[in-house]
Amino acid sequence: LNHMNKVICMVSGAVLVAGLMSASAANITGKVTFKGTAPAERVLPLDPSCGKLHPAGSKPTTRFYVVGPKGELADTFVVVDGLSGKSTGPSQAPAVLDQVGCEYTPYVMAIQTGQKLLVKNSDPVLHNVHPTPKPGTGNKEMNRAQLPKGPDLEFVFPDAEEFLRFKCDVHPWMFAYISVVDHPYFDVTKKEGTFKIANVPPGKYVVKAKHRKVGEISQEVEVKDSDVQIDFVLELK
Numbered sequence: 001l002n003h004m005n006k007v008i009c010m011v012s013g014a015v016l017v018a019g020l021m022s023a024s025a026a027n028i029t030g031k032v033t034f035k036g037t038a039p040a041e042r043v044l045p046l047d048p049s050c051g052k053l054h055p056a057g058s059k060p061t062t063r064f065y066v067v068g069p070k071g072e073l074a075d076t077f078v079v080v081d082g083l084s085g086k087s088t089g090p091s092q093a094p095a096v097l098d099q100v101g102c103e104y105t106p107y108v109m110a111i112q113t114g115q116k117l118l119v120k121n122s123d124p125v126l127h128n129v130h131p132t133p134k135p136g137t138g139n140k141e142m143n144r145a146q147l148p149k150g151p152d153l154e155f156v157f158p159d160a161e162e163f164l165r166f167k168c169d170v171h172p173w174m175f176a177y178i179s180v181v182d183h184p185y186f187d188v189t190k191k192e193g194t195f196k197i198a199n200v201p202p203g204k205y206v207v208k209a210k211h212r213k214v215g216e217i218s219q220e221v222e223v224k225d226s227d228v229q230i231d232f233v234l235e236l237k
Contacts, residue, residue, distance in 0.1 A: 025199040027227045028080070028185075032193045032209050034073040035235040038065035044173045049125050050102035062173075063107045064213050072193030073211065073234060075108035077162065080185035080197060081206040081218070084160065087182045089115030094154075096120060097166070097176060099127050099146075104166060104176035106188075108212065113160060113182045119153040121146045127174070129153050132165045139164065139180070163212055177212055209234065 041061035046054070054060055066074035089112030098105050098120040111117055119129050127146045133139035138159040146153055157164065160182045168174035179186070187195040189209075197207075200223045209232040210216040219230050 024202050024225050026202075026223050026225060028197040028200055028207060028221060028223065028230065029227060030078075030195060030230045030232065032073045032076045032078065032189050032195065032211075032232045032234060033071040034065070034067045034214065035071065035233050038067050038236070041065070044103075046102060046173070047171070050123075050171060053101040053123060053125075060101065060103065066107075066191060068191060068193060072189075072191065073214070074189050074191045074193065075106075076189040076193075076195070076209050076211045076214075076232075076234070077108065077110055077179045078187050078189065078195045078197065078207065078209045078232075079110075079179070079181060080183070080200060081208055083183045083185050083205070085182055086184070087113045087115075088184050089113050089182075092184075094118045097178070098122050099168070099174070102127075102168075102171050102174060104168075104174055106176070108163075108177050108179075108188055110179040110181060110186050110188050111157075112184060113158055113180055114156060117155040117157070117178070119146070119155065119166075121148065121150050124148045126170060127168050128170050129155075130167050130169055131155065131157075131178075132167065133157070133159075133161055134164070137161050143169070162210065179210075 044060045092115045094116035095111045096118050100122045130143045139157045157180045162179045163177040166176040185197050187197050189195045202223050204222045206218050208218040214234040214236050217232050
């Protein structure tokens with residue numbers, strides 16, 4: 001009985017500790033808005049084979065500034081600073097980057113170091129997937145052809161890097177930007193401008209909101225045992 005009681009106590013203690021750890025983590029949520037008037041987007045120079053993949057008369061444009069009616073700013077990379085070296089990437093489900101209508105989708109995304117990235121080709125045309133990391137990182141430049149509706153291509157990046165560019169040399173207007181982070185505490189704003197960074201451990205941090213064209217802004221935040229909301233306003237200088 002004594003042995004059984006000890007086992008029960010150990011199991012109960014482990015459950016209690018796990019519960020306390022879970023309870024102490026909190027979410028950082030918020031919204032990013034854009035102040036001012038965004039520059040006009042440019043019509044994409046689609047070739048005939050790509051033009052057929054869009055509705056007749058439509059004119060797809062660049063996606064530099066995805067701004068909602070109330071200034072909601074999409075495609076902003078929001079990240080907790082100072083938590084490097086805590087990547088859980090290898091254990092995460094693969095992230096997915098698709099090619100639809102001769103455009104990368106999503107245009108901006110974020111993954112962890114060591115996390116698989118699957119690149120799909122949903123188009124009936126040939127693409128080539130060409131990540132161009134910045135010099136000085138351990139991330140390698142690659143250039144891989146992908147047949148029409150061909151098998152997924154798999155990539156893994158070992159080093160942190162913001163806005164790693166993907167392009168297609170067959171269709172020179174095609175770009176995507178992927179931030180690679182060495183911890184799981186980040187998000188990219190949706191079309192509503194909202195973000196959620198889940199299960200952040202207690203502590204004082206700097207949270208940065210970075211937009212590829214508008215720039216970046218930061219706020220200090222303290223995470224305790226309940227969710228924290230912070231909002232950002234980005235203005236084009």
